[in-house]
Amino acid sequence: MADLTIVPIETPTLGDRSYLVHDGEVAFVVDPQRDIDRVLALLDEHGVRLTHVFETHIHNDYVTGGFALAERTGAQYLVNGEDDVSFIRTPLADGQVVEVGGRMRVTALATPGHTFTHLSYALTDTGAGLDQSVGVFSGGSLLYGATGRPDLLGPDHTHDLVRHQHASAHRLAELLPDDAEVFPTHGFGSFCSATQSDASSSTIGREKQANPVLTQDEQTYVDELLAGLGPWPAYYAHMAPANAAGPSEPDLSAPAVADAAELRRRIEAGEWVVDLRSRTAFAAGHAPGTLNFGLDGGFATYLGWLVAWGTPITLLGETAEDVAEAQRELVRIGIDRPAAHATGKPEDWSDRELSSFATATFADLAQVRHHREVVVLDVRRADEHDAARIDGAVNIPLHELWDRLADVPAGEVWVHCAGGYRASVAASMLDAAGRSLVAIDDSFDNAEQVGLHLVGPEA
Numbered sequence: 001m002a003d004l005t006i007v008p009i010e011t012p013t014l015g016d017r018s019y020l021v022h023d024g025e026v027a028f029v030v031d032p033q034r035d036i037d038r039v040l041a042l043l044d045e046h047g048v049r050l051t052h053v054f055e056t057h058i059h060n061d062y063v064t065g066g067f068a069l070a071e072r073t074g075a076q077y078l079v080n081g082e083d084d085v086s087f088i089r090t091p092l093a094d095g096q097v098v099e100v101g102g103r104m105r106v107t108a109l110a111t112p113g114h115t116f117t118h119l120s121y122a123l124t125d126t127g128a129g130l131d132q133s134v135g136v137f138s139g140g141s142l143l144y145g146a147t148g149r150p151d152l153l154g155p156d157h158t159h160d161l162v163r164h165q166h167a168s169a170h171r172l173a174e175l176l177p178d179d180a181e182v183f184p185t186h187g188f189g190s191f192c193s194a195t196q197s198d199a200s201s202s203t204i205g206r207e208k209q210a211n212p213v214l215t216q217d218e219q220t221y222v223d224e225l226l227a228g229l230g231p232w233p234a235y236y237a238h239m240a241p242a243n244a245a246g247p248s249e250p251d252l253s254a255p256a257v258a259d260a261a262e263l264r265r266r267i268e269a270g271e272w273v274v275d276l277r278s279r280t281a282f283a284a285g286h287a288p289g290t291l292n293f294g295l296d297g298g299f300a301t302y303l304g305w306l307v308a309w310g311t312p313i314t315l316l317g318e319t320a321e322d323v324a325e326a327q328r329e330l331v332r333i334g335i336d337r338p339a340a341h342a343t344g345k346p347e348d349w350s351d352r353e354l355s356s357f358a359t360a361t362f363a364d365l366a367q368v369r370h371h372r373e374v375v376v377l378d379v380r381r382a383d384e385h386d387a388a389r390i391d392g393a394v395n396i397p398l399h400e401l402w403d404r405l406a407d408v409p410a411g412e413v414w415v416h417c418a419g420g421y422r423a424s425v426a427a428s429m430l431d432a433a434g435r436s437l438v439a440i441d442d443s444f445d446n447a448e449q450v451g452l453h454l455v456g457p458e459a
Contacts, residue, residue, distance in 0.1 A: 004104065004125055004134060005046065006183070009038055013300055013329055014062055015190030019137060019183055020046075021123065026101035028052035029069065030121060030137045031185045034250055034332045036065040036072065043073075050075045052100050054092075056139025057118040058083055058243045060152045060236045061190055063334045068249035080108075080117040087246035092119060103127035111172065113165025114140030114148035114186075116157070120172060122180075135181030136204075142169045143187035144199035147213050151229055152236060162222050169213040178205030191232045191301070230383050231399065235304035235333050242334050250331035254323065258314055258340035260351040263287060271312040271339065274303065275346070276322050279424030283359045283439055287316070287350035292428035295322060297421035300329035305399050306425070312339035316349055357431055361442040363450040365390075365414050377408060377415040379426040380444075384418065388456040390447060398422045405433050416440035416447075 002024065009018040011033050019030040020042050027048040032039050043050055050073045053066045057080070067087055070077035078098065081091025092098075094110035105124040112118050120141050123134040140148030147169060150161035182202045208214050213221050258266070267273050267289035275282050275290045276299070282292040293303045295317075307313065313330070315338050317323040323341045330338070346354050368374055376393040378385050385395040396404050398417070413435055417423040420441040427439035448454045 004123075006134075007042060007046070008183075009033070009042070010188075011062075011332065012188060013298065014332060015188040016062060016185055017183070017188060018185070021100075021104065022046060022048040023101045023103050023127075024048065026051050026104075028054060028075075028100045028104070028106065029066075030054045030183070031056055031059070031139060032065040032069050034063045034065045034068075034247060034334075035252070035328050036069045036249060037252075039065070039069055040072070049073075052076050052078060052098065052106075054106065054119075054121055054137070055079045056120060056137065056141075056185060057115045058085075058240050060115075060239050061186070061233075062332050063239060063247045064243050065247070065249075067246040072249065078108075080119050082117045083244070085244045085246065094119075105131075109136070109172070109175065111138070111141040111168035113150055113161055113168045115153065116161070116164070118148075118168070120168075122176060133177050133180045135183055136172055136176055137183045137185075138172065139185045141165070141184075142172050142182060142207060142211070142213070143184040144182070144202045145207075145211050146187055147211075147225070148186050149191075149229060149232070150225070152232065158226070162225060163218065166213055166218045166221050169207075169211070173204055173208055173214055176204045178203060178208065180204045182207060191236075230381050231397070233301055233305035234399065235309070238309060238334055247334075250336060252324065252327055252331065254320065254341065255315070255327075255338040256340045258342050260287075260349055262340065263314065263316075263342065263349055264289075264351055266312065266314055266339065271314065272307055273314045273316065274326075275428070276315060276317045276326050279420060279427075279439070279441060280359070282424065282428065283357055283441075285354040285356050286346050286428075288352060288355045289432045290316065290349070290428065291432065292424050294421065294424065295325055295329075299326065300333050302398065302422070302425055303330070304333045304335065306402055314338060314340045314342070316342050316346075318345070319343055355431055357427060358438045359441045360414070360438050361450075362416070362440060362444075362447040362452060363442075364438075365416075365440060366451045368414070369452075373411065374438075375409045375411045375413045377413050377426070379415060379417050379422050386456060388444075388448075388454050390416075391453040391455050398426055401426055401429055405429065408435065411436075413437040414440060416442070416444065418444045 007020040077089045079089040092108045098106045107122045109120045111120040121137040125132045151158040378393040379398040
């Protein structure tokens with residue numbers, strides 16, 4: 001008898017995985033993303049019928065596609081009965097067993113920690129009269145080498161949730177055999193993960209050997225995890241309310257086309273006109289006042305983090321495919337319809353002379369500092385800056401910069417981050433504000449090697 005098929009559905013730009021599981025005839029899905037067409041295509045590809053959609057928790061980092069997927073397919077939508085939601089769902093409780101098809105048994109396990117009502121789902125293959133443990137869909141509970149962060153519901157709950165997280169991980173380790181696979185939703189770059197791992201698969205046995213939540217005593221785990229938590233994207237505040245309301249299927253059709261005059265009007269009205277090209281292309285020439293969030297980096301994460309919620313957004317891409325990709329990224333975090341779009345080149349997007357700015361390396365900065373005073377602006381997070389920084393650098397984390405442009409000291413600004421992407425976003429903001437700047441497109445690892453003096457605990 002063939003094994004059950006488990007298909008991860010990767011969303012690397014948000015650091016998440018959804019899962020399609022089937023026995024060749026019927027299927028269930030765990031934690032689907034908003035763009036459900038990916039799931040529908042997989043159902044067709046595998047020739048299976050969807051009967052159940054499971055949510056491990058009311059998500060904080062993306063808008064779910066679970067409600068819309070269930071509506072589209074007629075599948076049951078299974079959500080913790082203790083969650084306060086405004087839609088009809090099949091309520092689940094700890095220990096409840098759901099039979100899917102003829103050989104898939106799913107057991108709901110209360111694993112609070114990421115949220116108070118978090119559920120994990122243990123999968124058992126009951127085919128041929130056997131009860132073989134396959135694995136556990138652990139959502140934001142037990143991750144690869146980590147756990148989901150416990151602070152997203154606010155500081156009043158963090159102390160309780162972090163201890164729940166420790167207990168929940170131990171519960172999974174005790175209930176499941178060592179060869180049971182672990183299938184988390186978070187942990188692949190998501191800010192929902194407390195720490196990050198490079199692992200792409202794991203088992204309960206491996207996590208027992210390597211995961212701090214299972215190798216450390218509770219207090220050590222609590223202290224180290226809380227000490228390592230940094231900020232999370234501001235758009236997270238909007239995700240849980242959207243998910244509790246039952247998000248509709250997104251409209252991914254192309255928005256209206258804007259010409260250069262309309263783009264200028266939108267910029268002057270305080271709207272965001274976003275250039276999706278690479279930072280190299282943007283620096284070489286762009287429509288004045290546009291902001292650079294390239295598709296080649298953390299586009300949705302940083303755009304959603306920085307934009308004032310509800311600000312109209314217009315997308316500029318070299319191709320219609322680029323715009324469509326950006327739309328897909330944005331609906332996943334609840335930005336449903338761009339105000340407009342345009343394709344082509346920056347010359348097509350501006351009714352005036354293009355703007356540009358220089359790019360450089362840390363070696364260039366080291367040379368310049370021998371000859372003249374410049375402002376070194378570090379837009380990394382405060383914890384990164386505190387660990388190792390260029391002597392004399394001013395730290396304004398990228399997620400604070402839009403509201404703190406006036407705090408950037410006067411003079412020529414050389415802006416850097418850890419690798420170049422955040423520096424380019426910051427440079428586009430500074431350029432739109434009329435500042436003289438250079439964007440450092442280089443790895444921070446090179447800073448000390450080229451003679452820049454670093455200070456900080458790890459410098």
